[in-house]
Each structure stands twice: as structure tokens, then as C-alpha cells.
Amino acid sequence: MTAQISAVQALPNAQNLLEQGKKLYEAERFAQAIAIWQQATSAFKANGDELRLAITLGNLSLAYQQLGQWTDAESAISKAIASLDAQSLHLIKTSQNRKTLEHSQILAQVLDIKGRLQLALSQAEDALKTWRLCAEIYEKIKDKNAVIRNRINQAQALQALGFYRQAEKTLTQSIKTLESEPNSPVKVTALRSLGNVLQVTGDLETSQQILQQSLEVADSLSDTQAIGDILISLGNTARALQHTQQAIDFYQKAAKTGILPTTRIQAQVNQLRLLLETNQFQTFPTLSSQILTQLNDLPPSRTAISARINFAQSLTQFRKKTTAQTPEWLDIAQLLSTAIQEARSLQDKRTESYAVGVLAGVYEQTQQKSDAQNLTQQALLIAQAIDAKDIIYQWQWQLGRLLKAKGDIKGATAAYTEAVNNLQALRNDLVAVNPEVKFSFRYEVEPVYRELVELLLQPEGNSPPSQKNIEKARETIEQLQVAELDNFFRNTCLNAQIQSQKEDKITAAAVLYPFILPDRLEVILQLPQRGWQHYTTAVGEKEVQSTLKQLRENLTKPHTLRQVQFLSQKVYDWLIKPAKAVLADSKISTLAFVPDGSLRNIPMAALYDGKQYLIEKYSIALTPSLQLISPKPLRKELKTIAAGLSEPRSGFSALDNVKRELNEIRSQVPSSILLNQEFTRSALQKKLNSLPFPVVHLATHGQFSSKAEETFIVAWDERIYVKQLNKLVQTVELNRPEAIELLILSACQTAAGDERAGLGIAGIAFGAGARSTIASLWNLDDESTAVLMSKFYQELANKKLTKAEALRRAQLALLHNPKYRRPMYWSPYVLLGNWL
DSSP: OOOOOOOOOOOHHHHHHHHHHHHHHTTTTHHHHHHHHHHHHHHHHHHTTTHHHHHHHHHHHHHHHHHHHHHHHHHHHHHHHSSSSSSSHHHHOOOOOOOHHHHHHHHHHHHHHHHHHHHHHTTHHHHHHHHHHHHHHHHHOOHHHHHHHHHHHHHHHHTTOOOOOHHHHHHHHHHHHTTTTTHHHHHHHHHHHHHHHHHTTOOOOHHOOOOHHHHHHHTTTTOOOHHHHHHHHHHHHHHTTTTTHHHHHHHHHHHHHHSSSHHHHHHHHHHHHHHHHHTTOOSSSHHHHHHHHHHHHEEEEEEEHHHHHHHHHHHHHHHHSEEEEESOOOHHHHHHHHHHHHOOOOOOOOHHHHHHHHHHHHHHHHOOOOOOOOOOOHHHHHHHHOOHHHHHHHHHHHHHHHHHHHHHHHHHHHHHHHHHHHHHHTTTTTTTTTTHHHHOOOIIIIIHHHHHHHHTOOOBTTTOOOHOOOHHHHHHHHHHHHHHHHHHHOOOTOOOOOOOOOGTTTTEEEEEEEEEEETTEEEEEEEEEEEEEEEEOOOHHHHHHHHHHHHHHHSSSTTTTHHHHHHHHHHHHHTTTHHHHHHHHHTOEEEEEEOOGGGSOOOOOBBBBBOOOGTTOEEEOSSGGGGOOOOOOOOSSSOOOEEEOSHHHHHHHHOOOHHHHHHHHHHSSEEEEEEEOOOHHHHHHHHHHHSSSEEEEEEEEEESSSSSOOOOEESSSSSSHHHHHEEEHHHHHHHHHHOOSSSEEEEEEOOTTTTHHHHHHHHHHHHTTTTEEEESOOOSSSSHHHHHHHHHHHHHTSSSSHHHHHHHHHHHHHHHHHHHHHGHHHHTEEEEEOOO
């Protein structure tokens, strides 16, 4: 962020102070810039120069924002607006003389800064309103470049609100406006911003293309600094694509290109982290020593201190991952002590908190637990004083770990609970508000939820966990499941779907929450009017994962029935056997699972008790969260859009039985068919928009992955990725109120070797907004699919049956057919969402 307002014809002394402050701000010496600008404020006030006073107060607000001094920042921006003539908006509309234009420009720039402050305070809607007002002013005074910069700001606010498509659209419109214009720094910024948005939202290939365009424009302007910044962005995108060597090349070029030493350091620190992630330890020491030399030459600034902290974190990870005894822990601690002193000299509380907390983590590694706890509490207090939730949760998590190690389970649980509460408050911000902080969900967010569940379900002395703790653990598991889906989409698209409802309405089923922990498998069971049941199996995570992997592999093979039954009985004994009696006593007919991790890849229908499969006793459904269930039975006429491919497309083989499958559907229910060439993305869109079709059936190849960019279905003309499918259905929702009741994906499969691929099924199910989704965990190009689907629609026509029961009966029809009795034929079909 650079100081936004330039001074115009001020008195010499005040003007000099204003320029001096600007230089200090750009050098990231924010506290010193504030001191100088405060002097300039007094000078302009004494001379009655309201416009220059507004300029200085606006810049003061920016500097306070950088230091996290929000009250001072708000006060400065309020004074800046007050110092402008109350009639300024009236003047804009009635006059176009030079003074009015100058007045308007300054007002717009001050409002621009106010928008930044509102966004930093998580008031994204207010920021958007403020920036839209700015846009009106910029358009009236015909400042085209300012309009584009303003749109880039608006896109940030839209991201913070989870409106990624609108953010992307806003930036794309800006770029179209600039296409006919000569190359300019604004064009570079707009393209880079769009590339970064696409990187954050997971559209990585497009991100790479847009960033390359930005690079070409910057290159034509010989803007060396911009080139360095773009190369870092390209490196980050290549890193996300797991193109390791390409990412390293980009970082190395950025380090050579960037004019600012901070750009070079940032590129090298990113490269160092990538070497760690990919276990390339050979070149680590050489690059480390280069970074250390350069760090010692850098004057104190936020970027320099942040680089020092990131470097220390990388060295810590290197020590943890290898047997190396260098660098010494003392050297790492010294790096952080310097960072703390520099942050204090700049009065930069945010960076100081981060440095103190990371130093506490070093003490945690060296078993100096008491010092680690004291420092963590210091870091937490500093972060709380500036309400920096993205840092606060990390120190609460760290404090929780330290208290747990001390045996203070009550204190640890309280710290973890606060950490999770802050993560919940950060749901929007984790992917949007602070682009400098790249959260790795799997390593920096998910463990907080998992470790809290582990604490809550620990026995309390000789007593089992309390009902209150079991309920809290269940709630935490649901929060993690929704957070995983948010991370899958890289936004909070599920906010609109979360239902506030009484659980007794939707739990006319037993709901099971199996949860994999390092040393045990926990199951929470919710039964109507029965309170919470909870049981534990002492089995390590490695054994659980190995068993699930073997079961998943054997289920898809034709001659492995004995192995399948042996392995699935093992899983049955973990998940169901301890509750067998209470389930029988409750006379429950439906089991709804909220599966964790690799359990999503296993069809619960195939669990075996030694005599029967689970599907022979119960209807079965899956859901990531009861909050995402809309408990409405299917009451509409069964009109269906049925689309499919029988011919090879997009690198996939022919599906010989799709024609039969679609014909079977047409014979059972009124259907609109799209086969082969007719099944294009646009044709599907038109069908979806034409009439209310409660059921959408897609018989085509597809893949479910734990990554949105690898989750898709295949149409005749292209692959439709999960986010594009989401857009197709979102259009439907805009055009008419009826949601899709049931989405069926009958020939897709989970990505091979992806332990969390089942997340992709939930991603499609809830991203598409369908109330229920039936998907296949693996693809069978076999007439058994046509037989099962025909039976399913036949049963679904019986309005007394739930969707889960209709699917169960269709699966049993295959199970009782000697030709299809093996689980590979009937078990891959899973129902997600509303089972009624």
C-alpha cells in the first residue's frame, strides 16, 4: 500500500513535512511518518488550509492502519472528511471549475482511504458502499485511471464478502476497459490483481495466463519493480500447481529482477519454503546463507521484518525435518529477537506480535515450556490489542498445545475453543482479506479443530466425557467439515445454505460422526430423544488409513469378495458394532454419516457384520453437516433432465450402457434427454433454465478430487469443472426459486490415490445447491448401472419412500441378483444431503 494523496501547492514548511512523511511511509517507517504528518497537520490547521489538512489526515489514517492502530486511523479519517467543505458533494454536481475538481479529487481520495480502513476492520459491505461512492466522483471528474484503481479495491471487498464471481467480473471489466488504452502501470496492477484473485480461488491455469499478460505489459514499460512482483505471483501460482521447478525459476528471476531489496528477499524466502515443502534439502544451506547476508543489510521496515520472521520459520522447519544440527536454535532465536527489536522501533504491533509468537514456538521446540508459554501470552496480548484475529488464533492454538503438554486440560480446552471461535470469525478473511498471509488449510487451520475434538473427547479422570463436551466436539466436527468445503471452493459459498433449524426435525435418523485421531477412532452417535452416545476404539491412524485404502482397492476388483468382507467387517466393528444394541432398540431405519477424511471414500453400505451388509438393515446417507440439510421430502412430479455420453470424449473411453440407462429413465419418468452431441454445456444450461426439473441425471465420466480444479464432469464439448457447474445451477436459482431436488452423477469416480477425494463429491453436491446428490465412488461401465437406476426411479415414484430408501431398494435389487451380488456392483452409489 502506498500513500494515496499527493500534496499540491502547500506552504513550504508544511509541504516539506508532507513530502518527508511520504518518504518515511514508503520506506515502511510508519511511526516516524506519523510524527512528521502530525506536525504538518498542525501547520495546515494554523493556516486554515482545509484541503491540505484533509490530505495529511488521510495519509495519517493510512499510516495508523499499517500499525493496526484502528481507533487513531478512524479518528484521522473522520477529521479528514470533516475538514472538507460540507458542500463538496453539492459542488461536484453544480460546478466544474478548477477548485471544485481539486476538491472532488481530494474527497474521493479520502473516501478511498476510508474504504481501506473499513475493509481492514472486516466491514466489507461498508467498504464496498464507500468505494462505490468514490467511483461516482472519479467518473464525474473523468479520472479514468482512478476509476480502474477503484474497481480493483471494490474487487477486494467483494472477495471478502465471498462474492468471487463478482470480484472476477469487476476486474475483468476493468481489463476490458484498459484493452484499447496504451500500456500503463494501472493495466499492470489490474491484470496482476485478477491473476492473484484467480490463484486464491483455485483457477490456477487462468491465473497463470493473466499473470503472463501482466508481465508482458510491465516488460513493455520496463517497469522492473512490477516485473519482480509479478514473477513472485507467477511463482506462487506455479507452486500451487505443484510445478516445483517452474516456481523455483520464477522466484530466482524475481530475486534477480526486483529493484527493491525487499522484493529479492521475498522471492528467496518463498523459494526456501518451497524447497522445504518438496524436501529439497541440498541447496537449502546455500540459499539460507545468501538470505541471511542480505537481511543484515536491510534497514528496518515491515517487509524486511516479515522476511526475517519467515526465514526463521523456515530454519525451524528445516531443523524439525532433518537431523541437521545447524543452524543452531540460538541463531534462530537471535534472528527473531532482532525482528522483535526492529518491530518495536517502528511501533509495529502486528509484526511484533508475530515475531514474539514465532520465538515462543522456538522455545517450544527446545522444550523450554515455561518461557514458551510466557512469550505466547505476550504475543497474544499484543495481537488482541489490535484485534488481529488471523494472528490471535495461532497464539491461542500454541498456548493450548503448551497447556496440554503441562497436563492443564481445562486451560488447554479453553485456549483451543477460543482459537476455533476466531477461525470461525475469520471464515471470509482466511482466503480474502489478507493476501500476504497464505494459510495452508491442512497444516495451519485443520489441526486446530482436530486437536480441540481430541481434547473434548478425552476421559475426565475415570469418567467418560460429559454430554456438554460431546456436544461441543460434535459441533466442532461440523465446523471443520464446512471449513473444509469453504477451503475446497476457496470462498464461503456455503454461507447462504447454512440452515438455522431445530435438529429434531431432521434427525429422524441416527447420525454418526466417526472421527480419525492419531491414536484412536472416535464415534459420536446422535439418536432422536436419546441424547449423545460416544464410543472409542483404540486403533492408530496408520492402521485405519491402511485398512481403508486396502478396502477401497479391493472393492473395485471382481474376485476379492473374501478380502472385502474381512476388511469391511473390521471397519464395521470400529464404527457400528459398539452401537449395535442401541441402534436396534431405537428402531431407526436410516443412518446418516458425517464421515471424516478417508472414510468419505468408503461406501458405508458395504460394511459387513459377518452375516449381512449394512444396506440390508438401514437406508444410508452422507452429509458434511446437518446445518447444510434442507429437510424437505421430494413431493414434485418427477420431471428429469437426463444427459449422458456413450461415445469417447475428452480422453475418456466410451460408456456403452449409457443409452440403455437413459432409455430406462425415460420409461420410468417424464424426461428430457441430451445424448452425446446434444449434451453440451450451453444445451444443459438452456434445459436447466427452461422448465422446473426437480431431477438432473448426468450419466457421464467425471472425477471427484480434494481439489476443486481437478473435480469435473465431461460434456460433449468440454469438461465442466465444479465451479462452472456451480455457475450453471446458480443461474437457475436466479431465474426461479425452485432448487434442484436431486442431482445424480452415475458414471463418475474418485481420483485415484487421493485420500480426500470424497471431499469432491460433497463439493459438487453442495456447490451445485442440490438438496440431494447421488454419486458413484467408482465408475462401472456395466449394465448393472442401468438396472440399478431403473429400479431407483421406479421406487422413487412411490411418494411414501424417502430418497435414501429408494436407493437402498435399488441396491438390494442388485445384491439379490446372483449376477451382481458382489459389492463392487451395488455399493459405489452414495446419497449426500437430504435423505428424506
